[in-house]
Structure formats: C-alpha cells, structure tokens
Amino acid sequence: MVEAFIFDLDGVITDTAHYHYLAWEKLGNEIGIKIDEEFNETLKGISRLQSLEKILILGNKENDFTNEEKEKMANYKNSYYVSLIENITFKDVLPGILELLEKIRLNNIKIGLASASKNAVKVLNNLELTKYFNFIADAAICKNSKPAPDIFLMAAKGLNVNPINCIGIEDASAGIDAINDAKMYSVGVGDREILNKAKFVVDSTEKLKFEALIKLFEVKN
Ligand code: G6P
Ligand code: MG
Numbered sequence: 307m308v309e310a311f312i313f314d315l316d317g318v319i320t321d322t323a324h325y326h327y328l329a330w331e332k333l334g335n336e337i338g339i340k341i342d343e344e345f346n347e348t349l350k351g352i353s354r355l356q357s358l359e360k361i362l363i364l365g366n367k368e369n370d371f372t373n374e375e376k377e378k379m380a381n382y383k384n385s386y387y388v389s390l391i392e393n394i395t396f397k398d399v400l401p402g403i404l405e406l407l408e409k410i411r412l413n414n415i416k417i418g419l420a421s422a423s424k425n426a427v428k429v430l431n432n433l434e435l436t437k438y439f440n441f442i443a444d445a446a447i448c449k450n451s452k453p454a455p456d457i458f459l460m461a462a463k464g465l466n467v468n469p470i471n472c473i474g475i476e477d478a479s480a481g482i483d484a485i486n487d488a489k490m491y492s493v494g495v496g497d498r499e500i501l502n503k504a505k506f507v508v509d510s511t512e513k514l515k516f517e518a519l520i521k522l523f524e525v526k527n
Contacts, residue, residue: 308523309467310440311410312458312485314351315421317477318495318511320398320433322391322423323350329387330361333379339365347500351452351478353422353445354380384425391425396434402512407438409516416440418461420474420484422451441465453483458490473523475514479503491523 317323327346334341339361349357358380362368371379410417419426419442426445430436441464443457450456462469474485475493482504485492494501495514501507506522508514 307471308415308473308520309471310416310418310462310465310473311406311519312418312420312461312465312472312474312490314474314476314478314481315419315426315429316423317350318400318475319403319435320394320400320429322394322429323477325387325390326350328390329383330357332386333358333383334361334365337365337367337379339367347479351422351476351480351484353451354384354424356451358383388425388428391429391432394429394432399433399435400511402510402514404435406514406516407435411438413516416465416467418465418472419443420457420461421445422448422457452478452480453487455484455488458484458488462488462490473519476501476504491526493519 313319316326330346330349331341341361345364349360358376359368407417417439419439422445424445427442430439441461443460443464445457448457448460458474459469462472469488469490472490473493474488474490475495476482476485477495479500482492482494482501486503492504494504494507495511498507505526
C-alpha cells in the first residue's frame, strides 16, 4: 500500500531547474567558465557548494579560489537565483501537479518534499502549495546530498512512513539514485536515457497520473 508520495521540487513541481541554470550560467560567464545545458544536467539535485565545485573543475579552476571566495560566488549565484524566483506564483506550477497533489490528498496518502534546495520553502510558498505538504525535509540539516538517499529518508521519517511504501518523483539522475537507495519506488520526469535507473519515466509532468502510479506500485509488489 502506498503510504506517501515524496516529491523533488526543482524541475518536478515547477521549472526552477531552469532558473538554477540561468544563475550558474551568469556566474560562469563572470569567471570565464562556459556552462551548457548538457553540463547543467549534472548539477541537478546537487547542493549549491557541490555544484560550484563541479563548475570550477569543469573550468580547471578548482585551485584558483579560497573557501571565502567560493562562499562569495555561491552567494552571488544565490542572490540572482532568489531574484528570479521572487515573482513566481501558482501559475508556475507545472501541468498536472496540482491535480496530482489534490488526488493524493483526497486518498489520504501523505505528501513529503525532498529537495536539496535551501530555497524550497520560499518556492513552495510562492506557488501556494505549502498546504499540501505534510512534511518538508530540511536540506540545511541534511548531511549527504543526492545521490545519497538521506533527504528522501529524512522525508519518510518526518512523515512517519516506511520508505518501501513511498513513491519518489525526481527530474535528476542523482535524485533517482537517491530514491532507489532509499528503497522507494522511483518515478522520473524527463529524458528516458538520462533517467534510465528510474522504475518508471514520463516525459512531462502532465503524464504523472495518480491512478497509474498507484497501479504501477502495486504491480511491483
Ligand atoms: C536542487 C536543484 C539544484 C540546486 C540545489 C540547491 O537540488 O536541483 O540545481 O543546486 O537544489 O539549491 P539552493 O536553492 O539551495 O541553491
Ligand atoms: Mg530537481
């Protein structure tokens, strides 16, 4: 029996994955590192500082900055990102997500959030979706970020459910690894090749249908 649905945020509930990309691209331009969409895929689901490290390695600049300078760069990226998410509203909820949340709630199944973003609460509030979530895992106190299962396990614990009875939904390859490692049923949204370790993949959020997901979960058990 499905006890909970646990969602990633950026790229699943709203298209903030694109804003993260724009903000890293802006920082990259200023330090002379070109970030393209393909490289950006590898940043999805990864924490802010880890993303910065990856970008510096990409540009062979990993030894060029002090920790203090890296902190400043991460803050710079975040300020721009925060300015981009300032104006998001309920209209920015991706297609099908509201209907899915409504149905989950109607069926008395719990809903959790497992995002690596420290801006998650702000984004959910701007989208007016906070009321649907029974528990929001706090990325700020999560030790190991995705692909480690920690944030999904933290959400299951907060919801007081067994991870094996959870459906996790993600747009990042690192996130699918995290869900699988947490022993949850993994659902990917996006490119089938990139998300090839997911148990089930849809190419867009409007294809996330409550009844179909429940059926898939039951068949696997
Ligand atoms: C999510 C996104 C990543 C982002 C991370 C940290 O996992 O997919 O692209 O880097 O959150 O977000 P933050 O808002 O804390 O910088
Ligand atoms: Mg994501």
